[in-house]
Amino acid sequence: MLQPGTGRKAFSGKKQGMVWQRVGFTNRYTQAAIRKVLISSWLLCAGSMPTLAQLSGYTVFYGVTTQKPTQVSLRKWAFQGRSMYLLVNPQTMNTSVAALPDNAVRRATQTSLQQQFGRTAYVKALAVEKARDSNLQDAGIERADTTERGFSLTIDLCPSTKPLTRSVFENLIAAFGDEEKPIPVTITVSGLWMNSHQDDLAYLKSLSARGDLDITWVNHSYHHRFDPKRPLPVNFLLEPNTDIAGEVLLNEQTMLQNGLVPSVFFRFPGLVSDKLVFDRILDFGLLPIGSDAWLAKGQQPKQGSLVLIHANGNEPVGINDFIQLIRQKSASIRNKQWLLYELPASVVKSEGN
Numbered sequence: 001m002l003q004p005g006t007g008r009k010a011f012s013g014k015k016q017g018m019v020w021q022r023v024g025f026t027n028r029y030t031q032a033a034i035r036k037v038l039i040s041s042w043l044l045c046a047g048s049m050p051t052l053a054q055l056s057g058y059t060v061f062y063g064v065t066t067q068k069p070t071q072v073s074l075r076k077w078a079f080q081g082r083s084m085y086l087l088v089n090p091q092t093m094n095t096s097v098a099a100l101p102d103n104a105v106r107r108a109t110q111t112s113l114q115q116q117f118g119r120t121a122y123v124k125a126l127a128v129e130k131a132r133d134s135n136l137q138d139a140g141i142e143r144a145d146t147t148e149r150g151f152s153l154t155i156d157l158c159p160s161t162k163p164l165t166r167s168v169f170e171n172l173i174a175a176f177g178d179e180e181k182p183i184p185v186t187i188t189v190s191g192l193w194m195n196s197h198q199d200d201l202a203y204l205k206s207l208s209a210r211g212d213l214d215i216t217w218v219n220h221s222y223h224h225r226f227d228p229k230r231p232l233p234v235n236f237l238l239e240p241n242t243d244i245a246g247e248v249l250l251n252e253q254t255m256l257q258n259g260l261v262p263s264v265f266f267r268f269p270g271l272v273s274d275k276l277v278f279d280r281i282l283d284f285g286l287l288p289i290g291s292d293a294w295l296a297k298g299q300q301p302k303q304g305s306l307v308l309i310h311a312n313g314n315e316p317v318g319i320n321d322f323i324q325l326i327r328q329k330s331a332s333i334r335n336k337q338w339l340l341y342e343l344p345a346s347v348v349k350s351e352g353n
């Protein structure tokens with residue numbers, strides 16, 4: 001059920017290999033540039049048609065690394081006979097992928113992790129979300145560090161037949177490129193978008209590789225089902241018979257196969273959830289993110305906002321508003337009175353760490 005389909009279009013026509021990247025902690029106040037550590041090379045089929053590497057036995061696996069710095073394991077799978085882990089640093093909330101021997105990770109329960117790491121930003125943020133009375137719409141973290149002189153930009157890539165709106169990224173780099181390099185952005189991605197936009201995905205990865213963008217990748221569900229005729233309580237992930245585990249884990253596998261390291265965040269399709277599905281996402285160790293500034297809906301960003309725009313070709317109004325906004329703010333951007341913030345670091349700060 002959780003195995004991605006075979007025969008998916010290859011990551012890149014001539015690419016024979018791809019690498020895992022560890023997404024380093026970006027501290028807005030001390031960082032010069034994002035730390036990117038190559039963990040291991042991930043060879044694709046040599047010779048004939050390259051295919052996306054297959055993951056096997058992908059599963060939720062809670063544990064703690066035995067080596068310092070102590071990290072929490074969220075997932076485990078096998079690749080070419082090696083055990084692979086998706087890890088989160090509970091202090092920084094940054095995630096990474098590592099190939100580790102089995103004795104390097106001690107299995108743990110979610111409850112024991114909450115006790116052991118109760119003072120860390122990650123576990124504190126999970127506890128805050130567990131206590132939240134979930135709304136039907138826009139539940140989750142919707143505003144981070146309110147002392148910031150700017151906001152976190154989140155860009156959704158829901159399934160779409162249209163190409164990526166590359167002008168968003170071109171404008172971002174033109175506006176912020178001299179002041180912030182790389183520019184922190186959060187991109188939420190759905191499996192169906194990745195499958196049908198391999199060139200656009202390669203474009204985004206190239207912006208990251210050349211140091212223009214520092215991308216936090218967020219799971220936006222695999223299918224992102226939506227029926228315009230259905231009322232919200234039975235739409236998106238609330239559609240009856242939705243396989244929530246499949247939507248979460250299959251999308252993570254697709255992200256990993258495409259060389260993206262999933263973050264600890266999750267964005268509900270349509271920003272629609274209820275208490276039951278919200279708590280199920282938390283049970284996967286993921287933090288739902290909402291938005292208090294969906295520009296296409298006329299909501300204005302505040303300090304520390306999570307601004308939402310769609311760059312999947314389906315939201316020209318929001319994109320125009322965003323481009324207008326950064327043009328208006330150009331003087332403030334130049335003198336660093338107005339900045340974009342990396343989401344994990346901003347959430348860490350809002351948790352008082």
Ligand SMILES: [Zn+2]
Pocket residue numbers: 156157158159220224268269270
């Ligand atoms: Zn969406």
